[in-house]
Amino acid sequence: MTTSTINSQKSGYDFGNSDFKLKDIIKSLPKECFEQDRRKAWTKVVLSVLMVGLGYFSLAIAPWFLLPLAWIFTGTALTGFFVIGHDCAHRSFAKRRWVNDLVGHLMMMPLIYPFHSWRIQHNYHHSHTNKLDEDNAWHPITIELFESCGKIPQWGFELFLRYKLWWIGSIVHCGILHFDWSKFQKKDQSSVKFSVAVVVLFAAIAFPILIATTGIWGFVKFWLLPWLVYHFWMSTFTLVHHTAPDVPFLAESKWNQAIAQLYGTVHCDYPRWVEIFCHDINVHVPHHISTAIPSYNLRMAYSSIKENWGAYLHDECRFSWSLIKRITDQCHLYTTDSRYQSFKDYYAGR
Numbered sequence: 140m141t142t143s144t145i146n147s148q149k150s151g152y153d154f155g156n157s158d159f160k161l162k163d164i165i166k167s168l169p170k171e172c173f174e175q176d177r178r179k180a181w182t183k184v185v186l187s188v189l190m191v192g193l194g195y196f197s198l199a200i201a202p203w204f205l206l207p208l209a210w211i212f213t214g215t216a217l218t219g220f221f222v223i224g225h226d227c228a229h230r231s232f233a234k235r236r237w238v239n240d241l242v243g244h245l246m247m248m249p250l251i252y253p254f255h256s257w258r259i260q261h262n263y264h265h266s267h268t269n270k271l272d273e274d275n276a277w278h279p280i281t282i283e284l285f286e287s288c289g290k291i292p293q294w295g296f297e298l299f300l301r302y303k304l305w306w307i308g309s310i311v312h313c314g315i316l317h318f319d320w321s322k323f324q325k326k327d328q329s330s331v332k333f334s335v336a337v338v339v340l341f342a343a344i345a346f347p348i349l350i351a352t353t354g355i356w357g358f359v360k361f362w363l364l365p366w367l368v369y370h371f372w373m374s375t376f377t378l379v380h381h382t383a384p385d386v387p388f389l390a391e392s393k394w395n396q397a398i399a400q401l402y403g404t405v406h407c408d409y410p411r412w413v414e415i416f417c418h419d420i421n422v423h424v425p426h427h428i429s430t431a432i433p434s435y436n437l438r439m440a441y442s443s444i445k446e447n448w449g450a451y452l453h454d455e456c457r458f459s460w461s462l463i464k465r466i467t468d469q470c471h472l473y474t475t476d477s478r479y480q481s482f483k484d485y486y487a488g489r
Contacts, residue, residue, distance in 0.1 A: 159395060159397045159398060160396075160397055161396050161397040161400065161428065163397065164397060164400075164401070164428050164444065164447075164448055165428060165429050167443065167447045167448070168425075168428070168429070168432075168440055168443050168444070169439065169440075169443055171436070171439065172425070172429075172432050172436045172439055172440040172443070173429070173431050173432060173436070174436070175231065175232075175233070175234060175433055176433070176435065177233070179433070179435045180226070180232050180233065180433065180435070183219070183223060183418050183434070183435065184223055184242070184246075186219070186415075187216060187219035187220055187223060187246075187416075187418075190212075190216035190219065190416060191213065191216045191217055191219075191220065193212075193216075194209060194212045194213025194214075194216045194217075194365065195213060195361065197209040197212060197213070198210070198213060198360060198361055198365075206360070210364045210365055210368055211368055213365040213368070214364070214365040214366065214367065214368020214369045214371070214372070215368060215369075215372060215412075215413060215416045215417065216416050217249070217250060217365055217366070217368075217369040218369050218372045218373065218416065218417050219416050219417055219418055220246040220247065220249065220250060221246065221247065221250060221252065221369065221373065222417055222418040222420045222434060223242065223243075223246045223418070223434075224242070224243045224244075224246035224247040224252070224254060224257075225261075225420065225434075226239075226433055226434050227239040227240070227242050227243030227246070227254070228243055228254065228257060228258035228261060228262075229258075229262075229430035229431065230431075231430065231431055231432065231433045231434075232433070240254070240255075243258070244334065244337050247338070248337055248338055248341045249341070249345075250366065250369060251338045251341070251342055251366075252313060252317070252338065253317050253318065253331065253334035253335045253337070253338050254334045254337070255327070255330040255331050255333065255334040256316070256317035256318070256320075256323070256331045256334055256335065257313075257317055259323060259327050259330075259331070260275055260276075260316055260317065261276065262430070263275055264276035265427065265430055268381070268396075268399045268400055268403055268404065268427060269381065269386070269387065269388050269389065269394070269399040269403035270388070270389065270390075270391060270394050270399065271388040271389055271390050271394075271473075272390075273391070274381075274388070275316065276312075276377060276381070277308075277377050277378065277380075277381045277382065278388055279382075279388055279470065279472070279473035279479065280296050280300070280471070280472055280473060281472065281473045281474075282472050282473065282474055282480070282485070285472055297471075297482060299311075300467065300470075300471045300482070301467070301471060301482050303463075303467055305374055305375070305378050305463070305466075305467060306370065306371040306374045306375065307370065307374065308374040308377065308378065309370045309373035309374040309377060310370050310374075317335075318335055320332050320335065345362075346358065346362070349361060349362060372413075372417065375458075375463070376417075376420065376421065376423075378463075378466060379405060379407045379456070379458070379462070379463075379466070380404055380405055380407070380421075380423045381403060381404065381405065382405070382466050382470050383405055383453065383456075383466065383470070384465075384466075384469050384470060384478070384479050385453075386402070386403055386405065386453065387402075387403070387477045387478075388403075388473060388477070389477060398451060400424070400427040400428055401424065401427075401428075401444075401448060401451040401452055401453075402451055402452065402453050403453070404423055404424045404427045404453070405423075405453050405455075405456060406421075406422065406423065406424050406441070406452070406453070406455045406456075407421055407423075407455070407456045407457065407458055407462075408421070408455065408456070408457045408458065409421050409458045410458070413458075418434040418435070419434055419435070419437045419438060420434060420437075422437040422438055422441050423437075424441055424444055424452065425437050425440035425441050425444055428440070428444065468481060469481050471485070472485055
């Protein structure tokens, strides 16, 4: 199917279009999008290290009334560490695998995030984006699952989805999926064990030293609260990237990989300082088209995608409290006809 044909079609839910392949989109991208630039990659590392260092310095000297700003600054800068590790996991940071693995572990270590565990699980997410019951990064709770899971899980789902607790989602996700190597294939378990050992060893050394030198409050001040800010951004990015009242999640029989990556991935503009600190990870559509695109080339790739495949892109949005409120007020339970239903509507219909 040609680009002009796609552009002439109306955007929508044509997920069954078997002629539309992901490779068609990839072929249309400029080759420069896939070029790795060592200087740009390491410049991002230096920027993140400097910003995190500046953040911790500000925490050390800030009066109590400025600490919230310092926590937001430091936690957002730490999110940049994760994005660099994210590039490493997709082998788009460096050409040598050992460099990707080393830098990935070093960046994710202070976040207590096992590198290989996340790399393996996240690649699965890319292969099954917006595929109902398969996507392991984020998928909605179906009414059938909600009704069959029992009162305590129902209470947990409702607490998380209805009462604005989306920001702990990545903490729960990491705790459930990334520390249990028995959930991985045998060929991957040794790598997963190594990554878990790295973060456990880091915590076993760093946390007691931090508490011994600064006390429990120092642990909360210098690690826990910046870490929670980092997870706020992780959870928010994931939620906004893949959730809107009209973003469908479909069974495999109706799922088309190319359309899922284009229409099922939402582009959201954040404040410029957030995008600088987080290395443009919010320009997320091209990353779902090809994980080989380094973060510093995402904007170039997105411009090309908008020009050639704009008819299949979801509407862009801008980060705001009203956006989060709309998602968390409406997108609670998923119905059999591929739409969201709020808990209010669900209980009203019973």
